[in-house]
Structures are given as structure tokens and as C-alpha cells.
Amino acid sequence: MTALASRSGRSTPGDTRRRLVVIGNGMAGARAVEEILARGGAVQHRITMFGDEPYGNYNRIMLSHVLSGEEDAGGIFLNSLDWYRENDITLHAGVRVDKIDRFAKLVFSDDGRATPYDVLIIATGSRSFMPPVEGLYTPGGRLLPGVFAFRTIDDTRGMVSYAQQDHRRRAVVIGGGLLGLEAARGLQSHGVDVDVVHSGRHLMNAQMGPDGGAVLRRSVEALGIRVHTSSRTTAILGGDRVRGVQLRDAPDIECDMVVVAAGIRPNVEVAVTSGLPVERAILVDDHMRVPDEDEIYAVGECVQHRGEVYGLVAPLWEQAAVLADHVTGANPKATYLGSRTATKLKVAGVDVASMGLQAPERDTDEHVVFSEPSRGVFKSIVIRDSKIVGATLLGDSRKVAYLTQAFDRGLPLPEERVSLLFDLGGPDEEAGVAELDGDAQVCNCNGVSKQAIADTVRGGCTTLSGVMDATRAGKGCGSCKLLVRQVVEWAADGAVEEDPAAAYYVPGVPLDKAALMAAIREQGLRSVSAVFAALAPGGAEDSKSKMGLASLLKMMWAGEYIDERDARFVNDRVHANIQRDGTFSVVPQMKGGVTSPEQLRRIADVADKYNIPMVKLTGGQRIDLLGVPKEDLPKVWADLDMPSGYAYGKSFRTVKTCVGQEFCRFGTGDSTKLGIEIESRFQGIESPAKLKLAVSGCPRNCAESLVKDVGVVAVDGGRWEIYVGGAAGAHIRKGDLLATVDDPETVKLLAGRFMQYYRERANWLERTYSFVPRVGIEHLRAVIVDDAEGLGAQLDAAMQESVDAYVDPWAERNDPFTPGQFRTSLPLEVLPQVPVR
Amino acid sequence: MSAELFNDRQAGGLHILGPVDQIPVGEGRAYGVAGEQVAVFRLRDGSLRAVSAVCPHKGGPIADGTIDRTVVMCPLHQHAFELETGCSTTGAGPLRSYPVFADESQNIIVRLP
Numbered sequence: 003m004t005a006l007a008s009r010s011g012r013s014t015p016g017d018t019r020r021r022l023v024v025i026g027n028g029m030a031g032a033r034a035v036e037e038i039l040a041r042g043g044a045v046q047h048r049i050t051m052f053g054d055e056p057y058g059n060y061n062r063i064m065l066s067h068v069l070s071g072e073e074d075a076g077g078i079f080l081n082s083l084d085w086y087r088e089n090d091i092t093l094h095a096g097v098r099v100d101k102i103d104r105f106a107k108l109v110f111s112d113d114g115r116a117t118p119y120d121v122l123i124i125a126t127g128s129r130s131f132m133p134p135v136e137g138l139y140t141p142g143g144r145l146l147p148g149v150f151a152f153r154t155i156d157d158t159r160g161m162v163s164y165a166q167q168d169h170r171r172r173a174v175v176i177g178g179g180l181l182g183l184e185a186a187r188g189l190q191s192h193g194v195d196v197d198v199v200h201s202g203r204h205l206m207n208a209q210m211g212p213d214g215g216a217v218l219r220r221s222v223e224a225l226g227i228r229v230h231t232s233s234r235t236t237a238i239l240g241g242d243r244v245r246g247v248q249l250r251d252a253p254d255i256e257c258d259m260v261v262v263a264a265g266i267r268p269n270v271e272v273a274v275t276s277g278l279p280v281e282r283a284i285l286v287d288d289h290m291r292v293p294d295e296d297e298i299y300a301v302g303e304c305v306q307h308r309g310e311v312y313g314l315v316a317p318l319w320e321q322a323a324v325l326a327d328h329v330t331g332a333n334p335k336a337t338y339l340g341s342r343t344a345t346k347l348k349v350a351g352v353d354v355a356s357m358g359l360q361a362p363e364r365d366t367d368e369h370v371v372f373s374e375p376s377r378g379v380f381k382s383i384v385i386r387d388s389k390i391v392g393a394t395l396l397g398d399s400r401k402v403a404y405l406t407q408a409f410d411r412g413l414p415l416p417e418e419r420v421s422l423l424f425d426l427g428g429p430d431e432e433a434g435v436a437e438l439d440g441d442a443q444v445c446n447c448n449g450v451s452k453q454a455i456a457d458t459v460r461g462g463c464t465t466l467s468g469v470m471d472a473t474r475a476g477k478g479c480g481s482c483k484l485l486v487r488q489v490v491e492w493a494a495d496g497a498v499e500e501d502p503a504a505a506y507y508v509p510g511v512p513l514d515k516a517a518l519m520a521a522i523r524e525q526g527l528r529s530v531s532a533v534f535a536a537l538a539p540g541g542a543e544d545s546k547s548k549m550g551l552a553s554l555l556k557m558m559w560a561g562e563y564i565d566e567r568d569a570r571f572v573n574d575r576v577h578a579n580i581q582r583d584g585t586f587s588v589v590p591q592m593k594g595g596v597t598s599p600e601q602l603r604r605i606a607d608v609a610d611k612y613n614i615p616m617v618k619l620t621g622g623q624r625i626d627l628l629g630v631p632k633e634d635l636p637k638v639w640a641d642l643d644m645p646s647g648y649a650y651g652k653s654f655r656t657v658k659t660c661v662g663q664e665f666c667r668f669g670t671g672d673s674t675k676l677g678i679e680i681e682s683r684f685q686g687i688e689s690p691a692k693l694k695l696a697v698s699g700c701p702r703n704c705a706e707s708l709v710k711d712v713g714v715v716a717v718d719g720g721r722w723e724i725y726v727g728g729a730a731g732a733h734i735r736k737g738d739l740l741a742t743v744d745d746p747e748t749v750k751l752l753a754g755r756f757m758q759y760y761r762e763r764a765n766w767l768e769r770t771y772s773f774v775p776r777v778g779i780e781h782l783r784a785v786i787v788d789d790a791e792g793l794g795a796q797l798d799a800a801m802q803e804s805v806d807a808y809v810d811p812w813a814e815r816n817d818p819f820t821p822g823q824f825r826t827s828l829p830l831e832v833l834p835q836v837p838v839r
Numbered sequence: 840m841s842a843e844l845f846n847d848r849q850a851g852g853l854h855i856l857g858p859v860d861q862i863p864v865g866e867g868r869a870y871g872v873a874g875e876q877v878a879v880f881r882l883r884d885g886s887l888r889a890v891s892a893v894c895p896h897k898g899g900p901i902a903d904g905t906i907d908r909t910v911v912m913c914p915l916h917q918h919a920f921e922l923e924t925g926c927s928t929t930g931a932g933p934l935r936s937y938p939v940f941a942d943e944s945q946n947i948i949v950r951l952p
Contacts, residue, residue, distance in 0.1 A: 510907075531865075531883060543883065543907035545919070568865025568883075572903040572914045575866075580914050584900040632903075820863035827869040827892065827900035828876065 019048045022329070023109055023119035025099045025272065027053025029062055030302025030318045031125030032081055037326030039089055046330060047121070049091045052111060055154055056096030058083050063315060063447055065158045066181075069188030075155055102276035104295065121329055124284060124292075124300040126269040128313065129153055133176070133264050136248075137238035148244030148259045152185050153266070161185075161261065165192040170258040173197070174247045176235050178205040180349055182263035186227045187350035189261070197228040197255050199235050199247065201264075209345060209356040210394045213373060214380045217396055221352045221378035266313055268304045283311045288337040290325040299325050308340050317341035319449030344406045346399060346446050346482070352378060353399040357409045359384045359392025367391070370419045381423045388415055390422075403435075403485055407442045435488045444489055445482045450475035452489050459493035466490050507766055508551055510544025511537050515765060519558060528559050530569035549574075550766035553652055553688045557761050560800075561807040567820050573650035576824060577811040578635055581628065584828045586635060588627040589649035590642050591685070594659045594677035594697075595623030601644065608641045620649065622656035622694060633826050636815035645810040646686070652767070654687040654757070655694050658706065662699025662716065671716025673699035676746045680714075683750060684757065686808050687801075690764040690773075693757065708736050711770040712753050717742070722749050726756055726782065727774025735771045738779040741787045755786050755794060758801040856947040859887070867911065869902035873951055878902035879939060880911060880922060888922035889939035889949050895932035 022038070024031045035049060043049075053059070060079045067073035086093045094111065101110045108116045130151035132138060140146055150161045164170060171194065175186045178200025186196045198205075204215025205222065219229050230252065238260055239246040246256040268283035278292050279285040283306035285293055290305070292298045301321045303313055312318070320341055327336035344357035361384065362369045368385040377397060383405070384392035389412040393405050401423060407413065408422075415422065438444075440453035450473045458472050469490050470476045476486040507515040511533065518537070527533045530551045535541045552569040567575055578586035590605065605625055609617050615629035624647050630638055639646075648655050657680050660666065662673030677697040687693075696705040697714040707713030709730035715723045721742055728737030741752055759782070764773040774782065784790040786797075818824060854872050859881065862868045867880040869892040876892035878901040890911065892901050899915035906912070910919040910928060918931040925934035938950040 545905045545907040545910055545912045546917075548905055548907075566865065567863060568906070571905060572900075575903075580900075580903065582897065582915065584898070584903070584915075820866065821861050822863075822868050825868060827867075827878070827902035 017048065019046055020120035021118055022047035022049045022121045022123070023117055024049065024051045024123045024125060025102075025109065026123075026125030026127055026302070026304075027051050027055070027059050027093065027095065028125065028127045028302070029059065029080070029315060030127060030304075030322065031123065032059040033319060033322040034123055034125060034299075034301050034325050035089075035091065036081075037322045038329055041326050041330040041332040043326065043330045044089060049089070050117060050119075051086070051091055051093050052097050052099050052109070052117075053093065053095045054098050055156070057155060058086065058093070058095070060155060061447075062153075065152070065155070066184035066188050068155070068158050069152075069161060069185065070191045071162075071188075075159065078155075099272055100275070102272060102278075102298075104276060104278075104298070107297075120297060122298045123325070123329070124273060124278075124298065124304060125302045126272060126304045128266040128268045128303040130157075130262060131265040131267045132262055133235070135176075135235050135238060137240065138262075146238055146240060146244055147242070148240070149238060150259065150261050152181055152261055152263050161189070161259070162192065164259055165189055165194050171195055172255075172257040173259045173261060174199055174235075174255055174257045175261045175263055176247075177263035177265065178202065178229065178231065179208060179263065179265065180206060180345075180347070180354075182261075183222060183227075183350045185261045185263050186222075187225065189259075190225070190227065194259075195226075197230060197257070198222070199230045199233050199249065199255075201232070201234045203232050205229065205231065206349070206354070206356075209354070209360070210396070211360040211382065213371070214360075214382060214394045214396055217373060217375045217378060217380035218349075218352065218354070220375050221397065222350055224378070225350060227350070266303065268306075268311060270304060273300075273304075282306050288324075288339065289328045290321055290338060291328070299329065301325050307338065310340055312341060312343065314341075314343050314345060316443070316446050316449055317343065342410055344409060344446065346402050346406070353395070353397055355393070355395040355399045355402040355405075357393050357406060358390070360394060361392075368419070370422060372420075372423050383419070383422055385415065385419070389413075390415065403438065403442070403444075406446075407438055410442070411439065435485070435492045438489075444485050445473075445475040447482075448474040450486075455486065455489045456493040459490055464490075464494045507554070508544070508547035510534070510542070510547035511551070512539065513537065515554075515763070519554070519762070522555070522558060528555065528562060529564035529566050530555060531566055532564075549652070550690075553690065553766070556688045557804065560803040567823075571651075575820075576632060576635055577646055577650065577814070578630070578632075579650040583629075585629045585631055587649065588630050588635065588638055588642075589620060589624045589647035590644035591647040591681075592624050593681040594657055594674050596659075596674060596678065597625075604642060604644070608638055611641065612638055620656075622649075623658050624649065624656060631826060633824050635824050636818070639812040639815045646812045648686055651688070652691050653689055653693065654684045655692050657681040658694075658696040658710070660697075660699050660704035662697075666699055668702060669699035669716070670718050671699050671720065671722060672746075673697040673705065673714075673716055676714065676722075676749060677705075679746065680750060680753060683805060684754065686811070687757065687761075687804055689757065689761050691767050691769045693770070695753075706730065709734065710737065712756060713737050714749055714753070720744065722746065724749060724752055724756075727770045727779070729769060729771035735775075738774055738782075740779070740783060751798065752786055754801045754805075755797045756782065758797040758804075759786060759793070762797075762800075852950045852952065854949050854951065855942075856949060859941045859945045859947055862887075862947075865906065867902040867904060867906065869900065870949075872949060875951060877937060877949060877951075878904075878911075879947055879949065880906050882906070882908060882922075884908070887939045887941060887947060889937040890920060890922060890925045890934040891937075894918060895927075895934065901934065 058079050059081050064078040068075050098112045099109050108118050110116050130153045151157050173189050173194045173196050175182045175198045178198045186198050189196050204212045205218050234250045235247050236250050237248040244260050246254050248254050270280045273284045274280050284300045284304050286300050286305045286307050290299050302318045321338055324336045324338040327333035346355040370383045372381045379397040382394045390409045438452050441451045444452050454473050458469050463469055463472055466487055476483040505514045507518050525536055533551050534543045548569040549571045556563045572580055578588050612634055614627045618626045620626045657677040659673045659677035663669035693711045695712045696707040696710040698705040698707040699716050707715050709728040713725040713728055723742045724740045725737030726740045729735045856870050862881040864881055865883050867878045870877050877889050878892040880888045894901055894913040896918050899913040903914045904911040912919045919928045920934045925936035942948050
């Protein structure tokens with residue numbers, strides 16, 4: 003045969019290397035070979051691989067992404083054909099091995115070839131289990147047209163092309179485990195209506211208990227997938243092609259296709275035929291050797307080790323490493339003692355992690371459970387003798403890295419068990435990364451440890467994409483990418499070079515903020531177009547950079563800034579907040595949240611006159627008029643005759659207050675007065691992101707000052723505490739205490755100095771809740787309170803300049819800045835879509 | 840392109856939208872043209888571009904978008920579209936693009952198919 007001839011042609015006559023034959027070119031077979039090559043095995047071995055499928059080897063885990071169309075089939079190959087060539091591996095793709103002659107040391111394949119071996123690795127994997135269902139096969143013994151297994155690239159391609167035919171409207175997936183749910187979700191993306199028929203009492207019963215299964219079912223049903231549990235398929239209806247399925251104890255379901263995802267069975271035929279020991283799968287010892295066979299190894303889903311058969315990818319990596327240690331002699335003491343399996347994946351868009359026991363087994367087992375079905379969140383941890391012996395996480399897997407490690411290693415657990423489920427002011431995720439052990443697995447798909455990533459980074463590879471390429475971490479299901487990034491950042495000690503553009507202040511100008519500001523000042527660039535012309539590559543404008551540059555220039559030049567309206571976001575062009583239907587919301591200023599009957603009357607009249615669809619109180623104690631068409635804005639402002647309340651731009655917005663000592667029995671300071679003064683002083687000041695402030699009259703904090711960008715609290719003895727970096731939005735953070743001062747004037751001074759420092763140093767769109775922890779509260783105290791760097795006067799002066807340059811933008815109502823400034827951009831749109839209540 | 844457009848005038852596909860000055864440099868304005876909503880942009884080099892005015896993603900007002908020499912970004916969800924072709928660079932559906940230019944008297948002329 004040609005391949006034999008070519009191989010003997012390639013081998014030099016004096017080639018004394020051992021002949022290593024691998025049956026199976028899937029994830030296990032290829033991984034075993036990679037591990038062998040990594041141990042210098044190519045010097046000792048001439049490698050030949052047989053693969054049943056006519057391809058190089060690919061990542062089977064990614065097939066669900068191919069099905070859903072997120073990934074191209076070409077994108078999931080792990081090793082290209084070049085890899086086989088470069089490593090001098092003879093690949094027989096599309097060739098099946100039928101029999102092994104253990105005595106003659108030959109493998110026989112279905113192309114009539116007899117291939118001699120010195121060392122043999124069996125990595126035949128598994129195949130889809132086809133349950134005994136009537137009508138599954140045609141009389142000729144093939145699957146009925148419209149029935150698919152979900153195991154190979156060809157299965158997946160077949161499903162996609164079948165599902166994409168217009169008249170295929172409905173599919174039934176048999177099996178509500180991992181694979182079945184992935185198949186269901188994938189089919190939906192082709193516009194197919196899907197039912198899942200599951201014989202278990204709840205979904206994913208191999209990985210979780212009934213309560214978790216119920217929450218998962220709710221999430222899956224919310225996606226529009228119908229779920230039938232405790233339900234067995236008894237027949238496929240149709241005859242010539244699929245027309246429906248028959249269920250036991252339930253009405254038939256009409257459908258055009260059926261996907262069978264009812265589990266897998268190890269491929270053991272070749273081993274059985276060849277007389278190797280097989281129970282549920284091929285038996286192997288702790289060296290991955292088949293018992294009584296010195297030179298035959300087996301690895302992956304086709305093996306049974308100490309009674310266990312694994313259907314997950316992580317054990318396979320561990321097995322392949324031990325096998326390679328023995329085949330190459332790199333470590334004759336290496337042993338495989340079985341895997342504690344933890345799965346962490348996204349199933350049909352839902353984060354799922356599960357490890358060990360699903361539920362308590364002994365009376366003394368502790369069970370910590372949190373369930374929030376409406377959000378699709380379920381967390382359950384089983385604890386025995388203060389060690390985690392099982393956990394299930396659904397919908398929120400942020401704690402999974404720690405839990406997996408605690409489960410793997412039996413770490414001591416915190417007294418307060420609830421902190422196993424949630425971050426309760428404990429170390430943040432980055433600290434969590436620092437605490438992980440070196441051999442903790444970061445990427446469960448590709449079995450990459452924290453140590454492996456750290457070593458790669460320390461070896462000089464300091465970009466995230468470089469580390470991912472080098473270690474393959476994050477290249478499986480991708481759910482660990484965030485963790486991989488955190489480990490890279492930790493290992494690089496902040497020197498991650500991921501993407502040079504990540505350090506740029508705006509994407510279109512290749513300079514960080516400090517360098518950009520220096521260049522702007524040096525060259526006297528006072529407009530956004532001048533910055534592009536002078537500093538952008540090729541002088542090219544960049545729409546994504548305009549708003550950030552406009553904000554920066556206004557901060558730097560105050561009254562000397564040359565305002566180009568096209569550099570502004572539409573909100574800043576028309577001084578109102580664009581809404582989802584293209585209308586705007588108008589929020590008049592109410593300093594410190596204080597209003598008057600006269601103002602209220604005027605607002606009510608305006609709302610009537612312009613048919614304002616919704617009048618709403620904002621979180622910042624203002625009144626929001628929603629659904630105002632753009633062309634009405636000047637008239638609305640004129641009739642309100644109040645200044646802008648700044649509910650739109652990246653700028654200082656509001657100061658929320660309580661009534662403080664004026665009325666409140668507990669008030670210790672005049673919070674309302676101070677709030678109004680602060681708001682008057684800093685109104686409209688541009689900043690890298692919005693700034694929300696509050697002043698509370700006593701430590702009861704009715705104005706929520708502790709979770710504001712700048713929050714002020716009156717404390718007993720006439721003193722004031724200033725907090726910075728708080729947040730209660732997408733992110734929740736209690737502000738850090740900047741200073742406690744004796745009088746309101748000092749509050750205003752330090753708040754202004756902090757804001758100016760933030761304006762000058764923060765990245766574009768970086769809120770104070772990121773900025774403050776980044777630069778550190780001690781540093782801020784030193785610069786702002788103690789003036790340790792002598793910047794105080796300069797910061798105060800720069801802020802004063804911006805304060806002096808303030809003009810109420812709503813004054814433009816009578817004198818539009820540009821032609822058609824308030825002209826509608828949706829000329830034919832009639833009704834606002836903002837709901838009217 | 841302009842000569843070809845003028846030859847086409849008899850076909851009735853040309854529409855005069857009024858003076859170029861209505862559009863500030865670097866911005867866009869929307870026009871109702873023969874039942875279509877068209878966003879016309881005046882680039883900083885003085886040239887004009889015209890695309891459909893409604894974002895195919897969630898109906899955002901394209902004329903309110905931020906532009907540079909090549910793309911317009913919808914103000915609602917920052918989907919970007921090439922001003923020449925209407926093709927999205929961020930995975931949204933395309934906008935239609937229309938031939939547009941200024942005539943000798945600095946009027947905006949747009950051609951609808």
C-alpha cells in the first residue's frame with residue numbers, strides 16, 4: 003500500500019526507533035501523542051495514528067458551537083495536518099482498525115493493511131448510545147432520515163444542513179443531559195422549535211439533584227425549549243423519514259428531526275475482538291497499561307480505571323500525561339489514581355458547574371443551599387467533616403475556582419459557610435487568584451494549571467492571547483477566559499501587554515492619558531480635530547475616540563477649548579439623554595433635590611403641554627420628563643425656565659441629600675445646605691465618567707453617601723466625613739474614607755481636589771469605584787489631604803477654571819449652536835415607544 | 840458619479856434636499872425622501888454620504904450618530920456602519936447607502952433607487 007511504501011521510504015534503513023501505533027485520532031489519542039512528543043518521544047518512536055474519521059483531530063467539546071453557528075467547523079481543529087507532517091507522524095485518516103494481533107504485534111485495518119507495532123495505544127473513545135427505540139433504523143440498518151446522533155463533525159454538519167431546510171420546523175432531542183441541552187439550544191439558532199424528552203426525573207440528573215434540575219428547567223424553558231421529564235421515547239414515527247416521536251404515557255410529538263443525545267458508550271469492539279480484558283470499558287492499571295500486556299496502553303473514554311469510566315475531558319488529560327511518562331520512560335513512577343471530576347460549562351447559555359456529591363448522604367453531612375429560580379441561580383454545597391465533598395452551581399459560577407480547589411484538595415473551610423457561595427466583602431477575585439495553588443486547574447477543558455500559565459508568563463510571554471496560544475488555556479469551551487486573564491495579570495504583576503491599545507486613553511490615538519495630555523499641552527491642541535490631525539496615525543479621525551477627547555480637552559483647556567459639536571455624543575449635542583426610541587429625557591436642575599411649589603407647578607404644566615408620556619423621580623432626587631421628541635427640547639426648556647440638571651453626559655450629575663438638621667431629629671449637620679453648595683459649585687463639570695454625589699446629615703446615611711463617587715456624612719461634633727469611590731449600580735462598593743474635616747468649606751475644597759485629580763488621572767469611562775482602588779486610598783489621602791506631592795494648589799486652580807467656564811447648556815435653546823441642532827433624526831416616526839403609564 | 844446622476848434625473852430618482860449648510864460639518868441630519876428615511880452626513884472634508892436613517896439593530900436614529908471618515912456609530916448601542924456601503928463593521932444588519940452629492944448651487948442631491 004502507498005502509505006506503507008511511503009513510510010518505509012521515509013524511514014532510513016538504519017531507523018531503529020520503536021514503532022508506536024495509536025488507534026484513535028480523537029482528543030485522547032492526539033493528546034497522548036502530544037504528551038509523548040513533549041517528553042522527547044519522537045527520538046524513540048516512529049509514530050503512526052489511525053483515525054476513524056477522515057479528518058485531523060478536533061475539539062469535540064466545541065461541536066455545540068459549530069451546531070449553533072458560533073464557530074466554523076474549520077475553527078475547532080486542534081492539530082492541523084501540518085502538525086502530523088512536522089512531527090513525522092503517519093496519519094491514516096478515515097481508516098478503521100478492526101483487530102489487533104497481540105502475539106504478532108500487528109494491527110489490521112479496514113483498508114487491508116497490517117501495521118506492525120512495538121508499542122500500542124488504544125484511544126478509541128466512545129460513541130453515541132442509541133436507545134432501543136422502534137423505528138430508529140431503516141430496514142437497511144441505517145438511521146432513519148432525520149435522526150441524528152451528536153458526536154462527530156459529520157453528525158453536526160448533517161444536523162445543520164437538515165435543520166436549515168425551510169420546512170424543518172420542529173425537532174425532538176432525546177436526552178436532557180449536557181449534550182442534549184446543547185443540541186437543543188444549537189438547533190434553536192436555526193429557527194427550529196425544540197422539545198427535549200428526558201427519561202430522568204430532572205434535567206442533567208448525572209450532575210445535579212432535583213432542586214438544581216428544577217431551576218435549570220426553568221432557565222431552559224425560558225429560552226423557549228419545551229421539556230418533558232420522566233418521559234421515555236418508545237418509537238420514531240414516519241417510516242421513510244422522521245415525522246414524530248411516540249412517548250410512553252404521553253401524546254405523540256410531531257417533528258421533522260430527532261437528535262439522540264442519550265449518553266455515550268465506550269468503543270471497545272476492537273479490544274473485545276482482540277481478546278483484551280473489557281468490562282464496561284477496556285481495563286487499565288495505574289500506568290494506563292492493559293493488564294498483562296507490557297506494550298499495550300489505553301487512554302480516554304474507552305478505558306475503565308479502578309471501576310470508573312469517565313466521559314469528561316479533564317481525566318483524559320491526566321491519563322495522557324501518565325501514559326506518556328511510561329511510554330517514554332520519562333517517569334517510571336508516574337501513577338494515575340483516578341480523577342475527581344468537576345465540570346464547569348455553559349449549558350444552553352446557563353453557567354453550570356458541578357463536582358462530587360449532588361446531595362448529602364449521611365446524617366452528619368452539612369448542606370448549604372441557595373436558590374433563586376426567577377434569576378436561574380442555584381447553589382448547593384455538601385460538606386462532610388468540614389471538607390467540600392460536592393457542589394452544584396447554576397447561573398452564577400463566580401466562586402467556582404475556589405470551590406473546585408477546595409473540593410480537589412480538601413481545603414479547610416471558613417466558619418461562615420455562606421461565604422462559600424458569595425463574595426461577602428472577602429478578598430476580591432484577583433486576591434482569589436493569588437491564593438490558588440500552583441497546580442490548581444484554571445482551564446478545565448485543556449487541563450492547564452495556574453503554574454503552567456505563570457511559567458509561560460515568566461518565560462516572557464506577557465500577552466493574554468500569547469499565553470492562550472502557548473498553553474491552550476481558554477481555548478476549549480472558553481468559560482475560563484476571565485480566570486485565565488486574571489492569572490496572567492497576576493503572574494505578570496500588572497505588566498500584561500495583552501493589547502497595546504488597552505493602555506490608550508482612546509482607541510484612535512496611540513498614547514496613554516499622561517502622554518496624550520503632555521502632547522496636547524506641548525502642541526497647544528485645543529480641538530478634537532486638531533488632536534487627530536497631529537497625533538492620530540495618518541491624521542485619521544476615529545468616531546470611537548471623539549467623545550473621550552472632547553471631554554479631556556474641555557477639562558484641560560476649560561474656557562479656551564475649541565468646541566466642535568461633531569466630536570460630542572448626541573446627548574452632549576442636545577443636552578438631554580437619548581432613549582431607546584430616539585426621544586430624549588429632560589431633567590431640570592434641583593440642587594440638592596430641593597424644589598418648590600412654583601417649580602413643581604411649572605414642571606406639571608410643561609408635562610401637560612408637551613404630552614410628556616412619563617414623569618418619573620430619578621435615583622438622584624430629580625424629576626425626569628421622559629419621551630420628549632428632539633425638536634421639542636428647546637421649547638420644553640424655555641417653558642421650564644430652569645437650568646439643566648445634567649442627567650446625560652459624562653459629568654458631575656447630582657448631589658443627593660437628606661433633610662439633615664433642618665428638620666430631622668437626628669441630623670447633626672446641615673446636609674441640604676452643603677449639598678446645594680456643592681452642586682452649585684461643580685455643576686456640569688466634565689469627567690471621565692459620570693459623578694454622583696450625596697451628603698447625609700448623620701451617620702444613618704439616608705442619602706446613601708457611602709455608595710457615591712463622593713459622599714459626605716455629618717458626624718457628631720460638627721465634623722464631616724468624606725468618602726470616595728463608592729458605587730451602587732452595576733458594581734457595588736462602599737466608598738473609602740478620604741478625610742474627616744471640621745467645616746463645610748474644607749469639604750468643598752477636598753471634594754473638588756479629588757474630582758480634579760480623578761479628571762486628570764482616570765482612564766476614559768473609568769468610574770471612581772475602579773479608579774480609587776487602582777491608585778489606592780492611601781495615595782489619594784497623601785496627595786489630596788496632606789498635599790504630599792505639592793499638587794494641591796494646582797488642582798484647586800484647575801478646578802476653579804472649569805467652574806468659572808460653566809455656562810448652562812440649555813441656554814442654547816434660543817440660539818441653536820449648529821443648524822438643525824434640534825431637528826428630529828427620525829422624521830417619520832410618530833409615536834414614542836417609551837411606555838406610557 | 841455626478842454626471843451619471845444627472846443623466847438619471849429624468850428617471851425621477853433624484854431628490855433635492857436643500858442647502859448643504861443645513862448640515863454642520865462632521866454631523867448628520869435626517870430627511871424624509873419619497874417615503875424613505877435618509878440620513879445625510881457632511882464629512883470634515885466637505886463630502887457627503889447618505890444611508891438609511893434607522894438602525895437595523897433596534898431602530899436607533901442614525902443621523903444622531905458619531906462619524907469619522909469611514910463609519911457612523913449608532914447612538915443607541917454603538918453599532919458601526921460604513922458610510923460608503925452601509926455595511927456594519929460590528930455585526931449588525933446593513934444600512935442602505937444612497938448616491939449623494941452637492942450640485943453647483945450647493946444643494947444636496949440624493950438618488951433613491
